[in-house]
Structure formats: structure tokens, C-alpha cells
Amino acid sequence: MTRIGIVGAGAGAAAATNALERTAPDADVTVLEKSRGVCGRAATRRRDGTVYDYGANYVKSDDERVGDVLTEALDTDGLVDIEEPVWTFDADGEVSPGEDRDDHKWTYRQGLTQIAKRLFARSDATIHQETRVERVIRDGDGSTDGVWHLEDTDGRRWGPFDVLLLNPPAPQTAELLRSADWESDARDRLVDAIDAVPFRTIWTGIFHYPFELETPYYALVNTDKAHEVGWVAREECKPGHVPDGESLLVVQANHEWSVDRYDEPPAENLTELAALTADLLEDERLRDPDWTDHQGWRYALPEDGVARDPLQLAEADGLYCLGDWVAGEARLHAALRNGLEVAERVADRR
Numbered sequence: 001m002t003r004i005g006i007v008g009a010g011a012g013a014a015a016a017t018n019a020l021e022r023t024a025p026d027a028d029v030t031v032l033e034k035s036r037g038v039c040g041r042a043a044t045r046r047r048d049g050t051v052y053d054y055g056a057n058y059v060k061s062d063d064e065r066v067g068d069v070l071t072e073a074l075d076t077d078g079l080v081d082i083e084e085p086v087w088t089f090d091a092d093g094e095v096s097p098g099e100d101r102d103d104h105k106w107t108y109r110q111g112l113t114q115i116a117k118r119l120f121a122r123s124d125a126t127i128h129q130e131t132r133v134e135r136v137i138r139d140g141d142g143s144t145d146g147v148w149h150l151e152d153t154d155g156r157r158w159g160p161f162d163v164l165l166l167n168p169p170a171p172q173t174a175e176l177l178r179s180a181d182w183e184s185d186a187r188d189r190l191v192d193a194i195d196a197v198p199f200r201t202i203w204t205g206i207f208h209y210p211f212e213l214e215t216p217y218y219a220l221v222n223t224d225k226a227h228e229v230g231w232v233a234r235e236e237c238k239p240g241h242v243p244d245g246e247s248l249l250v251v252q253a254n255h256e257w258s259v260d261r262y263d264e265p266p267a268e269n270l271t272e273l274a275a276l277t278a279d280l281l282e283d284e285r286l287r288d289p290d291w292t293d294h295q296g297w298r299y300a301l302p303e304d305g306v307a308r309d310p311l312q313l314a315e316a317d318g319l320y321c322l323g324d325w326v327a328g329e330a331r332l333h334a335a336l337r338n339g340l341e342v343a344e345r346v347a348d349r350r
Helices: 011-023 064-073 114-121 170-178 185-195 255-261 266-281 308-316 332-348
Strands: 003-007 028-032 044-047 050-053 079-081 086-089 105-108 126-128 133-139 147-152 157-161 163-166 199-209 219-222 229-234 247-253 291-302 319-321
Touching: 003 011, 003 147, 003 157, 011 028, 011 064, 011 114, 011 332, 028 157, 044 291, 050 247, 064 332, 133 157, 133 170, 147 163, 163 170, 163 332, 170 185, 170 291, 185 308, 185 319, 199 255, 199 266, 229 266, 247 255, 247 266, 255 266, 266 291, 308 319, 319 332
Parallel strands: 003 028, 003 163, 028 126, 086 219, 163 319
Antiparallel strands: 044 050, 079 105, 133 147, 147 157, 199 247, 199 291, 219 229, 229 247
């Protein structure tokens, strides 16, 4: 039996855990997640009869394997497609029809967190939430016979594990490894490679209105990255998310604005984002939502991947990294695909 420890219950970890049911059916999998939820930045909240995805917005159908997981391996009850297109705008706020090449833009009536919930539910993995891993330990003489342990912030020790999967964003993974008790050149090379992955910060505002918007698009995306707003999405375009006669906008500020104002009072950020959104959509009513929500994502979107050679060196010791930053593509389907690929490599080493 292979003992597998996983840090983080994001989309990549959920895909890997589910795939291990097929590729390594005798594996004993333990997942340690710092928060009360699963699916990482594919996050969902509920309020006053609404459901809204305030991190990742949907899953693209670009990847055939991921599409098969969503439409064949998992229960499709509640899986919905966003029919309205994505349009674009520039630094001057000029809106134009977009090409919108996505065949599908999938989410669930209950929100995107359903992806991880359903993947984990189809596995025998044991998931411990509100468990923050503080230390990674490699026991052994550096040979392939060594094992891994994890320590959390309460001083509890987890393991031993034959294989360790790390699913946090790149900066948090690098910090775990930088302080790891793991005497190996592979550690230093991997930390350096992970540190080189650039990330965009995003501060997100949620704005609810007691009226319907009349626009021909689901979302607007800033193509030149020169506007204070990077993305505006209409959550009411997702079936089952917003009651009829209401609107809910998910507004993501661009990187520079988000970094400059990340620690400013949320109320001030929300007021400014609402005004920017009203100007962009040319609708003064949008300055005054009847309720709001917000979320800061310090490590929101990786802008590049990680070098492959350091990853392979670490995998020889039984340590695997996974997530969209490993894939080098800031997309939910990329994180899911990477999780499937990691599960295959774990099975191959047995």
C-alpha cells in the first residue's frame, strides 16, 4: 500500500485524488487543507438567495480529458453552461464584441466548488480541513526508501507518507520547502525554480443590485491590461445563481490597482470599484449596490510555469508539485489536467 499525503485541497489535488482511485487503488490518501472549504481559488459563496463564484469564473472545455471528467466521470446533475459571450474592452473603456472561442463555459448551479467536492466524494481520501501545514520533513538517508512527515501549526505530526503532493500556490509551496527538513540538492533547486514563477494579485468586489441589467454579454475582459478593472462578470448569466429581476457583478481589479490598494479599507475599495464599473458599463445605477462582498487574492494568477528539471528531481524523492502554476496556465482546467497527470506519474513509480 502506498501512503500519500497531500497539502491543500485545491482543484489539482482533487483531480489527482480522484484519478488515484483508478491508477493506485490501494493507495491510502490523506489531504490536509488549511481552510474550511475545498477547491482553492475556484471558490463559491451564497447570500440572500444568490450563488456566486468569486475566484475562478468557470471551467473551459479546451481540455478533452477534463471535459470527460466533468461530463462522464462525475454526476452531471447541476452542471450548467454559460451561453452569453465574453466581450472585451481597452484602457479607454471602449467595449467591443469578443471572439469568445470557448466551446463551453461550465459551472454548477451550486457553484464551482462542486468540482472538488464531487471529485473528493468519489475517492476514499481522508480530508482534514482547518489544518495548516507548517513544516515538511524528509526522514531517511536521502534514498528512495525515505518517507515524508508533515507538522501542522498545532504541533501534530502526520505521516509517514511514501509520496507527498503539494498543491498551494507557488509562493506558499516555496516557503514550505524553504524551511523543510529535507537534505537534498533537489530542494534548493526546486525552491529557486518556484520562486521564479510570477503571480498577479487580484482584489475582487462583489456587487448586488435589485434590478436586471440589459447587456448582450456575460463578461467583459480588459485586453491591454491598462484599465483599473481587469474583468467584470454577470453572475445572473449562470443558471440558478441569481433570482430573476436581480443582478450580481463580480469585478476583478487589475494587478497594479490590486497591489496598491490590497491593504486599504475594503469599503473604500468597493466604492472605487463600483464607480469604475458604472463608468465602464455606462450605468450610473451601478455606483450604489444594495449589498457587497469582497475577496483579496494575493497569489491569484500565475503568469508562467515552473522549470521541469527541478520538478523531476523532487519527484525522484517522492515529492510532487501540482496546480495551475505548475502547468503554467492560469486556468481552472489547467489545474485539473495537471492533477490528472501527477496522479499518473505517482502510479508509475509504484
